[in-house]
Amino acid sequence: MPEPTLPALAPPSPPPPSTASPASEASDIHPSLPPDTTSPSYRKALKRHLATFQPASSPSLSAFRDAEKRFKCRFPPPREEVSGALDLALLDAGRGEEVREGWWVGSPGVDEGRVREVRLQEGEGGRKGYLVPSVPGLVILPAFLLPREQRQLVRCCLQEAAKSPNETNLDTHYLVPPDGLWAAAQERPGEEIKPRAAVLHAPETGDDDGEKGRRTLIANPPASATSVANLLTPKVSAASSPNLSPALPAQLLPKLRWANIGASYHWTSKSYDLSRAVPAIPCEIADVCKRAVRAVPWGEVYIPSAGAAAGQAPGWESWTEDYTPDAGIVNFYGLADTLMAHIDHSEVDCSRPLVSLSLGHACVFLLGGATRETAPLPILLRSGDALIMSGPCRRWYHGVPRVLEGSLPRSLWDRLEGEDAREWAPFGRYLARARINVNVRQVFPPGMKVERLSAVAPEDVS
Numbered sequence: 001m002p003e004p005t006l007p008a009l010a011p012p013s014p015p016p017p018s019t020a021s022p023a024s025e026a027s028d029i030h031p032s033l034p035p036d037t038t039s040p041s042y043r044k045a046l047k048r049h050l051a052t053f054q055p056a057s058s059p060s061l062s063a064f065r066d067a068e069k070r071f072k073c074r075f076p077p078p079r080e081e082v083s084g085a086l087d088l089a090l091l092d093a094g095r096g097e098e099v100r101e102g103w104w105v106g107s108p109g110v111d112e113g114r115v116r117e118v119r120l121q122e123g124e125g126g127r128k129g130y131l132v133p134s135v136p137g138l139v140i141l142p143a144f145l146l147p148r149e150q151r152q153l154v155r156c157c158l159q160e161a162a163k164s165p166n167e168t169n170l171d172t173h174y175l176v177p178p179d180g181l182w183a184a185a186q187e188r189p190g191e192e193i194k195p196r197a198a199v200l201h202a203p204e205t206g207d208d209d210g211e212k213g214r215r216t217l218i219a220n221p222p223a224s225a226t227s228v229a230n231l232l233t234p235k236v237s238a239a240s241s242p243n244l245s246p247a248l249p250a251q252l253l254p255k256l257r258w259a260n261i262g263a264s265y266h267w268t269s270k271s272y273d274l275s276r277a278v279p280a281i282p283c284e285i286a287d288v289c290k291r292a293v294r295a296v297p298w299g300e301v302y303i304p305s306a307g308a309a310a311g312q313a314p315g316w317e318s319w320t321e322d323y324t325p326d327a328g329i330v331n332f333y334g335l336a337d338t339l340m341a342h343i344d345h346s347e348v349d350c351s352r353p354l355v356s357l358s359l360g361h362a363c364v365f366l367l368g369g370a371t372r373e374t375a376p377l378p379i380l381l382r383s384g385d386a387l388i389m390s391g392p393c394r395r396w397y398h399g400v401p402r403v404l405e406g407s408l409p410r411s412l413w414d415r416l417e418g419e420d421a422r423e424w425a426p427f428g429r430y431l432a433r434a435r436i437n438v439n440v441r442q443v444f445p446p447g448m449k450v451e452r453l454s455a456v457a458p459e460d461v462s
């Protein structure tokens, strides 16, 4: 499970009035500020930290673990570490303001030959993609989503993705109303949500860390076509936490950590659960992910007819036509949340593209190798960036050691007028303390359809 994080710094004060647009509905949104190491609250927190700090007992951390620790550090904030992270927004003059105001700045990577630019397919407005020669199969599409598209996806994640029939981390513990937590928070803010009665079965070990909903991704064997039968076996739900009190929707919203979309991921067994119905992936999400895969000139990523040779991905030639996302996770991060190193290999074909979209606060994303011993590449992912892992790196360790405070772009909290501002305000307030990641996969290769598998056991489909 993720390391317990150091106490968060005292809540930052709102930005000076001159930086907010006074007439806008969004002017009551106060996004997180970067750490102010000269402030009395920082100094107080530092003193508290030094009084309780214990040096790491194990001198031999894996390279991945070591990087995680460096980026998680709060005293001092790892500005210098972040300055070495790949930050492709620096190559885009149109993102100058976002970078300047976001405080954390990485490095562009082009001069050092760390990245190679590729032109996206027709229809993407001349936008660029980037390959990283040291990470075969990785494609980064910076600013793939316009601010308007980002806002649309944020709405979709909170209003559509995090509600029944999709499962969220809170469903194990609370009787979340069927129209979802977001609707409850907006429409019935005073109505308490009751905890689920404690159920009488033995607690299990697994990814869902109780009510906190943190994901603790421990090692699991990769899925394969032959293990598909296991997916049809109904899975036992994780035990709900006893002794929880009823809570208001606004109290639960910061505890929302993940929502399954499409084929449901069962965190306890770390496999997909096809005994449950397979809802469609919300169409805005599916469309954006398909667009991203179609935009990539795969012939510049892989060598034709090389099959599964080192550094290659079998079958990439057809991805632009047959990539069909059928499962995903929407991750909701608070500013102090992290996602520890893991490999996503519960899908049947783990070389097909995994599309990851970043919204809200920026983060440091670490992408390592096949073991934790490989030193990871740090990548600064900003709102609107898409990242595609395919081929070899699709099965490599990765994680998110830090969400970057003070990095929420202005287009997600300010700069909106009239109706738009009024309608957007609650989403802007949510993002002022959050990052959302949409992580979409194709579990079943073409010809092995999810609907057909669930049809095999109709009595199990709820």
Ligand SMILES: O=C(O)CCC(=O)C(=O)O
Binding pocket: 329, 331, 339, 344, 356, 365, 398, 399, 400, 437, 439
């Ligand atoms: O938040 C991210 O950028 C990565 C999330 C991830 O790796 C996952 O959901 O498996």
Ligand SMILES: [Fe+2]
Binding pocket: 342, 343, 344, 398
């Ligand atoms: Fe992942």
